[in-house]
Amino acid sequence: MVKVRIIDVAQKAGVSKSTVSQFLNKRYEFMSEETRKRIAQAIKELGFQPNAIARSLKMKKTNTVGVIVANILHPFSTAVSRGVEDYCQKHGYNVILCNADDNPNKERAYIHMLQMKQVDGIIIASTGANNELLKQEIDRGFPVVLFDRRFDDLETDMVYSDNRKGAYMAIEHLIQLGHKRIALVAPAGPLLSVRSERLEGYHEALKKYGIPADEHLIKFLSKTNTYTELESLWSMQNPPTAVFTINDLMAMEVLTYFKQKLVRIPEDIAMIGFDDFPTAHLLASPLTVVAQPTYDIGVRSAELLIKHIENEDKQSLKYVQHIFPCQLMIRESCGFRKKNGQS
């Protein structure tokens, strides 16, 4: 594995490596036409490709950013990371994608690894458990952008959706269709902004329409209790007539359960999900969902991060919170059909 180095090019072209370096960095000003051509020729003949590692060491810049997603099983995570990648690629950055798997230890290990790899910045959907570490890095001036989950103890750029409003729209839609017993299915685990805001929207809508909240209609699913919890929900003496799932993975769990139980949507129960996913419109009952602009969340996160990285005048940059609106995509899972997904 012989690699061609800048010194090889220099020798071939009969100049010093400094000159070749100038050439590579397009500082042609103090270089004769003649020299320029000889270097170009030598590079071509040798198939020289500069060593980015050496360059990074000297420049203290890797043109690489780290993305840590909470759980790659969520179509949401995939979509966001796609947005990040596209934007970064266009702007000359590479992405190392890390899946924290909802595990704070994994997350911590990834943060450390990314630091050692000298990434220029990190985009993260934090689990919240390593916020002291993140805070420390942010305070040192290391660029960090948070997405999906808002944390009030961290002072940095954040990108997320208007979850309260999104959930509110969903529940309001169900109420307007005549539903009063509306279940909510969420993942178990620490109460992060996403979940609490969507729960807030749920309660707010119920309150607005004078519907009493019934805590038995709210279920938190973990890997182990999924079946029993859904079973207890569906076999209530007074079962829900509609169900709102708080994210894409929950929607899939609930749909799988209903399919197995031969429960029909929307005949037996109405359903709205949070997060649109690629096949949501092809399901047995095309799913009405609250859609987030997932791709744009990724793009915007990347944009903010790179802006932060490339702004050397650290003082002048204010932190921004970018809140995207959600959109209710009405399909057929609530029992009637409209022309368009506009709410």
Next chain:
Amino acid sequence: MVKVRIIDVAQKAGVSKSTVSQFLNKRYEFMSEETRKRIAQAIKELGFQPNAIARSLKMKKTNTVGVIVANILHPFSTAVSRGVEDYCQKHGYNVILCNADDNPNKERAYIHMLQMKQVDGIIIASTGANNELLKQEIDRGFPVVLFDRRFDDLETDMVYSDNRKGAYMAIEHLIQLGHKRIALVAPAGPLLSVRSERLEGYHEALKKYGIPADEHLIKFLSKTNTYTELESLWSMQNPPTAVFTINDLMAMEVLTYFKQKLVRIPEDIAMIGFDDFPTAHLLASPLTVVAQPTYDIGVRSAELLIKHIENEDKQSLKYVQHIFPCQLMIRESCGFRKKNGQS
């Protein structure tokens, strides 16, 4: 952004940086207990994290591998990359994921970028257009593993599925259900092994059962002609009674078309897809598919690559072709129900 360097640790501990380096690399043999403790203490107090870029430069090893997928829109690509990531993470490697977007120019740019970043190896679903470049790298001893698509002009490890057999099983299944007019829907573009092998399996099954092939039943879809091609297929004077889609994206296109045309599956037409995807069983008509072990394809590719990277005795390593069997997952899209997905 002050970074702690090895020299800072050395000064704090009152030793030379060589000794700290020895410590970091766990070469304790020639180090007194006392020194060891002092260094450990200094590292802790300073929160020192070694600079992996500097280390990589000296060691000529980045512990990073590149993965280039053909098109990240395919659930197949996502699943494979997940397998790669998991295996790599367990073995101390990081992954830079690149999406070639079925575009040879993008692919070429990514290969060059990965080389410049000095990745230790590449896992790629090649478009075929840059095989000379890949061949060059392989010849130089650079570790490359191909997946999904087989290329006979490249001598390196390959991991893919038994596509011919997979398609054969699908078509045989349809024939045994009484179908004689079976359409095949594939993506347009260069004829790669995946597509040609699946076409082979299709023809082989027809031939075996004495069914004449009708070229009008075979459609190649591009971004622009999708609707018209499917329209011409469905409005034939003698339309197909079954359709076989050659990959996950084609399945989604066809399903979307049928949904729009209110064509029912399996009542109006039977359907089998290639590649299982997360919601295939939740569709209006749960889709019968030929499943590939996507995650395992990723794991195996990573395993072969890392074995190759870590084998310094280059001579002794023979190239392997790992061919995974496919599995027919029988669901409801062909008009009858069985207990199990075994073919």
Next chain:
DNA sequence: TAATCAAACTAAACCGATTTATAACCGTGA
């Protein structure tokens, strides 16, 4: 007393780029 040796540690070279300070060259005007 001097030579020998092992243990514990270090100076300096090196990886492959970038950059700063400096040098060589050439033509012009005094």
Next chain:
DNA sequence: TCACGGTTATAAATCGGTTTAGTTTGATTA
């Protein structure tokens, strides 16, 4: 002939680690 300035090119330092060859120290041996 020499000083000067502008143009073009280079030597050497640097980034933060690893590693090799070697030094220091104190104890042991001849």
